[in-house]
Amino acid sequence: MRLTTLRLAALGAAVLVPATVLIAQDQLLAQAPADPAPVEEQLEPNPSGEQAEPTAAERAAAPRDPLEIYSDLNLFGEIFDRIRAEYVDPPDEQELIRAAIQGMLTSLDPHSGYLPPIEYADMRQDTSGQFGGLGVEIIMEEGLIKVVSPIDDTPAARAGILSNDLIIEIDGQQVQGMTQDEAVEKMRGEVGTQVTITVFREGVDEPLEFELTRGIISMRAVRWSMEGGETEGEGDIAVLRLSRFSEQAFVGIERAIEDIYAERNDVPPQGIILDLRNNPGGLVDQSVYVADAFLNRGAVVLTRGRSENESARYDAAPDPLDARIADVPMVVLINGGSASAAEIVAGALQDHKRATLVGTRSFGKGSVQSIISLGPDGAMRLTTARYYTPDNRSIQALGITPDIDVRQVVPEEFQGRDEIIGEAGLDGHITAEGQEEASVGSSVYVPADKAEDTQLQYALRLIKGEETDPAFPPTVE
Secondary structure, X not given: OOOOHHHHHHOOOOOOOOHHHHHHHHHHHHHOOOOOOOHHHHOOOOOOOOOOOOOHHHHHHOOOOHHHHHHHHHHHHHHHHHHHHHOOOOOOHHHHHHHHHHHHHHOOOOOOEEEOHHHHHHHHHHHHOEEEEOOEEEEEEOOEEEEEEEOOOOHHHHHOOOOOOEEEXXXXXXXXXXXXXXXXXXXXXXXXXXXXXXXXXXXXXXXXXXXXXXXXXXXOOEEEEEEOOOOOOOOOEEEEEEOOEOOOHHHHHHHHHHHHHHHOOOOOOOEEEEEOOOOOOEOHHHHHHHHHHHOOOOEEEEEEEOOHHHOEEEEOOOOHHHHHOOOOOEEEEEOOOOOOHHHHHHHHHHHOOOXXXXXXXXXXXXXXEEEEEOHXXXXXXXXXXXXXXXXXXXXXXXXXXXXXXXXXXXXOOOOOOOEEOOHHHOOOOOOOOOOOOOOOOEEOOOOOOHHHOHHHHHHHHHHHOOOOEOOEOOOOO
């Protein structure tokens, strides 16, 4: 099963239950007597026949008169006109209206909001996983931009830029003093436009100048390595690191598995570790595709909203990919930074007993945001549905609890600053009556050195049989 791109945009992360309804219910329950008398004994005499004034809760729960709503809109217009006429400096009317729209949307929950045209364009580029650029992976080193590696079949690779080259100028402007983000911004641009970069290469006396034409660059969403051997990068266990759910997520997983089998002459790995730690989520349709890569049947995620078109069930289906890895044991790593689409995948694999979850509790973002285009005025991001795992679990403000809780050894300088409560700690987050919420933090710390990564090393030992736990391998009931 595959979803359309439009559906992808509509499925970001749950249904908004009006807080006023919940408050009204709580108050009515609190007012109810513990052992109610017969109805006729509770009625007070009302000889005048006048109706009692409704309570504040009843007024909040009742539908508003349209005339009242238009009266409030008139109030907004009056304030807008007074600002335009009397504010000390002439205001930007467009910015005033956009600020009002933003305030209206952000008052709903932490994930609804207004996207001005530039931010909307950036968001579409971010979720597509593609942009106009040169195709180099870089890091900042001693104030200069160091090329980690050129990406295959990109302008940088074709021009001959190499790993460890130091970029010292971009279009004649020195990189020294720029931030990494500023340098990246200068190298990115419209496809087909020119950019000149100057690099210093060890062993070459003079700086090298490259005139490049920007092309379409696909960001790598998935990196993989074989681990479990005596040295890093060697062994029989495949570790797939999925950094975010852009449009490149499923393609990245598919290619990674193909490359792993090609490297091993079609011999299956001893196990697969899917690393979703600090994955902030992204496109929900990509989470369905990724979960489907490891499942051959059953629900992946359920969504429920106020309207029927926001309520749906998305299922996995048999395909050559999941058949190829069906018998390979699997562990999923999660932590306090695993959110939204990452939680959909983790929850689906946990509920179907396909994988054992190792790490700490996830973030707890169980809502879906629809991206609604406003044409030249940008877009609005509106929470339109909740999502549920296949076992009908809502993780909103609670998160997913791993099957095996494994905590990192956190350096002293990070202790106390490595934990976040997650969704439950965000002001205005969506709540539901009787639903449990997280009350303590979950660590987001992951060491750069794999040898010091307690969670990863535990997962490797678990697959190799050096550690045992009743949760691995999961038992299908």
